[in-house]
Amino acid sequence: MKILKTASSLKKWRRKLSNSIDLGFVPTMGALHRGHLSLVDRSVRDNDLTIVSIFVNPTQFGPKEDYLKYPRPLANDLKMLRRAGVDVVFVPKSSKEIYPLKDEFKVRVPNHWMRFMEAKFRPGHFEGVATVVLKYFLLVQPRRAYFGRKDFQQLRLIESLVESFGLNIKIIGCPTLREKTGLALSSRNIYLSDMERIKAAEIFKSLKESKTLGEASRRLRKQGFKIDYLESWNDTLSSPDPKKPARWLVAGKLGGVRLIDNVLKKS
Template identity: 45%
Template sequence: MQILKEKEALRKLVRALKNDRHSIGFVPTMGALHEGHLSLIEQALSTCDKVVVSIFVNPTQFNNPEDLQKYPRTLEKDVELIKQLSDDVIVFSPTASEMYGDSISSEEFSFDGLEYQMEGKYRSGHFNGVGTIVKRLFEMVEPDKAFFGEKDYQQLQIIKKLVEKQGLNVEVIGCPIYREKNGLARSSRNERLSAGERQKAAFIYEILQKVKEDFGTKSAKEITTWVSNQFESQPDLLLEYFEIANADNLLSVQEEDMTKKYRAFIAAYSGDIRLIDNIALN
């Protein structure tokens, strides 16, 4: 396994691989790897000749400095987990100064309005940070395919829009949400939950399943009111938002058109730990 920390070393290796006609798969992560990440890496390994996994906690996509500080950093453990899948994966683990130089700041992007929905309403500048780091990583890795989990579905749509608008030659592939046994969407932040909190947080997926069941027979307004009422009975979970939105443009549904695809999106707090999830409705 090769572990690189400098972008020029990565570029040099990528050029050599491309000269040898290897296809390159890319899985960008912020580390603290879990089964969800590993499933992305497995899919990349099954479809590409070589796979690059980046492990970088990107400071520009955190609007909460405390959240950035508390984000788990477990590089040695992450490398061991990857080795269990394959010893031929290339790991890129740069410092912030390697990626940003002396000025750790975001570029400004337009994602045709995708950035103003849901997460964008509550995390100012977040998607500029995402766009900045993903664009830089794509330019370094030059992947044929890049793999992202659908848990961050809005981010997935943002990255597809980034590729389209920047004219980047990479196929962005969305992969199914990996869930814990109780249904909770797998996330690095779950590691900060106690066993009791983790069990109670399964309520989020239970709600989404019920929403999926009711969609098409009840209006979006009725469902949204019901979800709010359900969370009011859960003292250990604080609902930040719930929305039913068009799966393509992420606009909140006003009147259902069953010829279009919809998803339900949710964000909630367990203590100070923010959890997000979503589900396809039709």
């Protein structure tokens, strides 16, 4: 497994690849778990080569968010990726490998995406995500890129970005992996206490079992959640849709830990 630490070394490696090579790409911020590895496994199955990035992107964090304390167990991450059969890992040695200019260009996210859910509660977040992902795509030039459905608004945003810029990249949305309790796997789950982890399982249960958003909200608040949003949208996120099938999406804090999840309500 090759480890690349600079944008120039990544470009040099990419130029040597034949255009006939199917290259799969899995962008991550590290602190890998089984959810990330499921994306990696899918890429390894689908493609001739797989490249994974590990970079805690500062531009998608707000000033009061957890950028500085976000877990960075790089040695363990690399061990997991080597076992998974990854060919190349891009680990920028500094932010300057991604943001080389003092005054950087940014992707302006269309107004539709900025008015609801994650964008509403995390100002600037999706501009940071869209910008770093576009930079990755230009550097890596993958045939396919893999994203988890837990970050569902992000997934739809990236699909829209690819369409808008006319990129010849297929975006693959992969299922959310969960603990036995139903709690979606997340790098931030390590912040939860044992009791909070039990309570956090109510997110999936309330989304799955509740007949109305109001019922789901009451169940979550009873467990101590401070809800940012709990909304019903159509599956493309083009319009709010209380009818079924609809996708219910939620974000909230339990203790100091912010968690998100979503389910497709079929009945």
